[in-house]
Amino acid sequence: MVGATRGFSRYSSTPSGGVPAVASANTTGPAAPTLLEVIRGLAGSSVETIERGKTIFFPGDPAERVYLLRRGAVRLSRVYESGEEITVALLRENSLFGVLSLLTGQRSDRFYHAIAFTRVEMVTAPATSVRRAIEQDASVGLLLLQGLSSRILQTETMIETLTHRDMSSRLVSFLLVLCRDFGVPGNEGITIDLRLSHQAIAEAIGSTRVTITRLLGDLRNDGLVQIDRKKITVFDPIALAKRFS
Amino acid sequence: MVGATRGFSRYSSTPSGGVPAVASANTTGPAAPTLLEVIRGLAGSSVETIERGKTIFFPGDPAERVYLLRRGAVRLSRVYESGEEITVALLRENSLFGVLSLLTGQRSDRFYHAIAFTRVEMVTAPATSVRRAIEQDASVGLLLLQGLSSRILQTETMIETLTHRDMSSRLVSFLLVLCRDFGVPGNEGITIDLRLSHQAIAEAIGSTRVTITRLLGDLRNDGLVQIDRKKITVFDPIALAKRFS
């Protein structure tokens, strides 16, 4: 965290009003732009690539932009004087963040630390542009609402995870969340497409590195998961879910 | 939870399009309706009063309405087969909930249990009306976005609370959250305007009744809080915050 540097490489800024030619993912209607396309089309928007471990914004930075994660994962965390860092959210692709800049007219500051958990591609636009876009085209507002709703769902699932008392249940619950958000199915189970250190897991579920090591070892010995170069594969989520105490 | 009954008393349904004459809180412009006014004006909206302890919706109920809490507190919780009930959020006045019904076009079901934590007044409207209103008037979308944003903030603060390792820190953090959301300043500190049983606190922060009793006792003995008929008064939030371990 010391010596963290901002790693922006702003390589494109679409001309305002330009409708991107990219076909939307899998919607059939011709006039159904995705949130991604909408944001890219805003005045002052840009596409940014950030290397793993670089900071996107620091706590205390002015909050004036909205971000949409296009590829990779972003970690939002709270930093304490003690130096401890607590992970508040692990954002997956298509997540919206930095939205509190929309909250009020008055200027506000970030209070999270946002860092690229993997190499990240994202689109970003000034909050003012977003607000204007909503006023001009109501469907933009609807898209944003859907983005925020799914973010709330994601966050509340995390709360569920954290209220489990024993660490074993917490870990299992967290792994299932990760499977939902970052899982890619393979021929022998679901692989979590993140390089997770035990320390990172501990910071996310409020435990310590040593405990995570021990519990993950237990799960592996019981044949429930496999770990290969920091990538975790869950053989059978259903079986894993039975591990709740 | 057994024998919980729905306690609706739907006593009014504003005619659609009727602009309420109530002045908005403290905005100066004449044409700045609040979210409350907007929702009351929607087709199919209604104002409802619910008694303490009654259920607003059960998990599994169809999700077709959006709610805005006008007075009181609502508890969202997840129910497990074991009978255990985990509190996911304690909503304060002006909170929006039930919004996942806006999420997709397809019908979905509630997966939380929403019960009135105090006597509650709220306004509610069908999700379809809300969606239509957004399309017609973009400022509605903006208001909803602001509502959701503040809800996300609230939820993430709760995650912070829950990642504290020791129960003492968790409890302190939770009390501070409650002060923020439900505190009313008095002449000797901030009183949390909720009648909280130790059991309810335990369900919210993932602990047990006995532990809460002990820790609250400690805080009281140290002269940090006072408890009078289930209402907690925090003498000095700053001093309390120093109790983080």
Added chain:
DNA sequence: CCAGGATCAGCAGCCAGCCCGACACGCTCG
């Protein structure tokens, strides 16, 4: 391409925080 440093994983022993079960008392509301 290699060397060195930094980060990560795994193990063991110690100890405390907290869960569990049980019980007694007081308040409140029917």
Added chain:
DNA sequence: CGAGCGTGTCGGGCTGGCTGCTGATCCTGG
């Protein structure tokens, strides 16, 4: 006035955090 809920307390037992160490792996810069 009695029943039920909420509060306060005690001990026993175990989970899981803390310290200290070692070997493995990754990354980076010369």
